[in-house]
Amino acid sequence: MSALPQISEAEYEVMKIVWKYAPISTNEITEKLLETSSWSPKTIQTLIKRLVNKGVLTYEKESRVFVYTPLIQECDYIGQESKSFLDRFYGGNITTMLSSFIENDRLSESEINGLRSLLSESFHKEEN
Amino acid sequence: MSALPQISEAEYEVMKIVWKYAPISTNEITEKLLETSSWSPKTIQTLIKRLVNKGVLTYEKESRVFVYTPLIQECDYIGQESKSFLDRFYGGNITTMLSSFIENDRLSESEINGLRSLLSESFHKEEN
DNA sequence: CCTTAATTCTTACTGGTGTAATAGATATTA
DNA sequence: TAATATCTATTACACCAGTAAGAATTAAGG
Numbered sequence A, B: 001m002s003a004l005p006q007i008s009e010a011e012y013e014v015m016k017i018v019w020k021y022a023p024i025s026t027n028e029i030t031e032k033l034l035e036t037s038s039w040s041p042k043t044i045q046t047l048i049k050r051l052v053n054k055g056v057l058t059y060e061k062e063s064r065v066f067v068y069t070p071l072i073q074e075c076d077y078i079g080q081e082s083k084s085f086l087d088r089f090y091g092g093n094i095t096t097m098l099s100s101f102i103e104n105d106r107l108s109e110s111e112i113n114g115l116r117s118l119l120s121e122s123f124h125k126e127e128n
Numbered sequence C: 001c002c003t004t005a006a007t008t009c010t011t012a013c014t015g016g017t018g019t020a021a022t023a024g025a026t027a028t029t030a
Numbered sequence D: 001t002a003a004t005a006t007c008t009a010t011t012a013c014a015c016c017a018g019t020a021a022g023a024a025t026t027a028a029g030g
Helices: A009-021 A026-036 A041-053 A074-090 A094-103 A109-127 B009-021 B026-034 B041-053 B074-090 B094-103 B109-127
Strands: A057-062 A065-070 B057-062 B065-070
Touching: A009 A026, A009 A041, A009 A065, A009 A074, A026 A041, A026 A065, A041 A057, A074 A094, A074 B074, A074 B094, A094 B074, A094 B094, A094 B109, A109 B094, A109 B109, B009 B026, B009 B041, B009 B065, B009 B074, B026 B041, B026 B065, B041 B057, B074 B094
Parallel strands: none
Antiparallel strands: A057 A065, B057 B065
């Protein structure tokens, strides 16, 4: 599993739309993004183009319009970013991360309870 | 709590040394970094300078040498980065993150156990 | 006091990112 | 088929980051 291409912050916003709605045209991407951002459509086109160049997106011509599909999966990308984040800041250890969150009171009681029940579920999963 | 300055990846390597050993001189920083990297001392000096410009480091002259001290705390910085990471990839929800880790089998049984015992400790802490 | 060696400051260059405008191609319509 | 409207491709530009070389300064030793 070689490293996936680097996706910048703005490009990632584009990818979130593509992952959700692919196959999707330039115009549709632009429409969706304009609901939550104020980028110029030109800017969005540039981002799409760069994603194609990087090998993150591919497209097919449908008459005059391009329709895009992702070449890499969202969960793979997020997985890679998560790993690199954990390595950088917590020595690759998620327990260290959680522990530091708890120590700095960044988790509410209900979040902690959510985590507990998640972990007990995954306990049962292992049992079967 | 206004946003802390942005620290780049290479700059962060410098900061790890400073946080650990401050107050520390340019030469000492360079020495430590050369144990684990192959940067030119010139490069390291540039990074230090940029950190000073950004307001992350301050220094005092000790005769001809500069001795540096951090202006921001490691845990504050890591906290900020963690928050922005969680927001970006998991909607700010650490339970979602953990859940996705478990789903994609990125956690070993022993890591899961570590998390469980961490959470039961923090349970007791809340009790007192 | 002047030279030298050590240290800091200034400048440089490439590549990526944010942000977009303009030019070029193509399909649709008059 | 020619003009127009719509897409896509090319070009632009400033700033940040990685990476470093060269210039300037300053302390110390002869």
